[in-house]
Amino acid sequence: MEDSFSKLEIKEVKQTAVAKLLIDNKKLKYFIPFIKKEQTIKSAAKELRLSQSTTLYHVKKFLKLGILKIVRKEKRAGRAIKFYKSSSESYFIHFSLTDAESFESILLAEESNTIKHFNKAWIKASKQSSADWGIYLFKNKAGQIATAYSDKKIVFDSENPFKEISNKNQAAIFATWSLLSLDYQKAKELQTELLNLYQTYQEYSNETGEQQYLVHLAMTPIGKS
Numbered sequence: 531m532e533d534s535f536s537k538l539e540i541k542e543v544k545q546t547a548v549a550k551l552l553i554d555n556k557k558l559k560y561f562i563p564f565i566k567k568e569q570t571i572k573s574a575a576k577e578l579r580l581s582q583s584t585t586l587y588h589v590k591k592f593l594k595l596g597i598l599k600i601v602r603k604e605k606r607a608g609r610a611i612k613f614y615k616s617s618s619e620s621y622f623i624h625f626s627l628t629d630a631e632s633f634e635s636i637l638l639a640e641e642s643n644t645i646k647h648f649n650k651a652w653i654k655a656s657k658q659s660s661a662d663w664g665i666y667l668f669k670n671k672a673g674q675i676a677t678a679y680s681d682k683k684i685v686f687d688s689e690n691p692f693k694e695i696s697n698k699n700q701a702a703i704f705a706t707w708s709l710l711s712l713d714y715q716k717a718k719e720l721q722t723e724l725l726n727l728y729q730t731y732q733e734y735s736n737e738t739g740e741q742q743y744l745v746h747l748a749m750t751p752i753g754k755s
Contacts (some may be wrong), residue, residue, distance in 0.1 A: 533603060535755065539618050539620065540618065540620050540621070541617065541618035541620070541621050541622070542624070543621050545596075545627075547595060548595050548597055548623075549623045549624075549627035550629070551597075552597075552621055552623055555635070555643070559578070560580075561588075561592055561597065561598070567615065568613045568614070568615050569613065569614055570612065571585050571586050571589060574589070576745070582752065596619075597614060597616060597617050597618075598614050599614070600613065600614055601613050601614065607650075644746070647744065649743060652705060655703045656679070656701065658701070663679060664679070666678045667678075670720070672710075672711075674709065676708075679705065702741075702743070720749065721749060725747075728747055
């Protein structure tokens with residue numbers, strides 16, 4: 531699969547005010563509808579579920595900061611309809627433009643909020659699926675002690691612990707942490723597979739999907755095994 535990042539137009543942020551806005555999720559959400567997509571005030575307001583006056587307020591701020599531009603105007607009786615779009619497809623914000631004490635503090639803050647949101651949604655979906663969820667403790671194929679959160683009614687197989695979880699009758703939820711001992715080549719193969727899988731399902735994702743899913747894929751070396 532072709533690397534989608536190689537085709538992205540990337541703009542390096544130079545202004546502190548822009549950097550602060552783009553790393554603030556509460557403010558960023560108002561800008562997201564305009565990234566790589568033309569929007570009118572009306573269409574953006576609908577997507578954001580805001581009034582047109584509130585949306586226009588944010589649009590004026592984005593225009594002033596230079597991260598939003600008017601790409602075209604559509605003539606009509608009275609005032610022409612303006613179409614807005616982000617000034618770039620993507621942005622690079624150097625760490626030095628943030629107020630964070632360290633790069634780690636940014637990462638921890640971001641991950642903390644996301645994990646809290648994930649856990650809350652995961653627990654809710656689990657309870658809706660069954661009232662008998664608990665923790666399975668077992669030894670995996672590598673001989674390591676592992677745990678899995680699962681429904682008591684699921685026939686658990688330590689050789690393939692996720693077989694029954696993927697059953698069509700089970701909720702579409704999944705969470706696991708694993709410690710794998712891999713050589714560099716195998717680690718790169720896993721990284722590539724995960725990225726390809728992510729990009730494949732990202733292409734399936736669209737506004738007509740009946741349900742939003744929070745997905746997190748990550749891996750990192752932690753030292754010698």
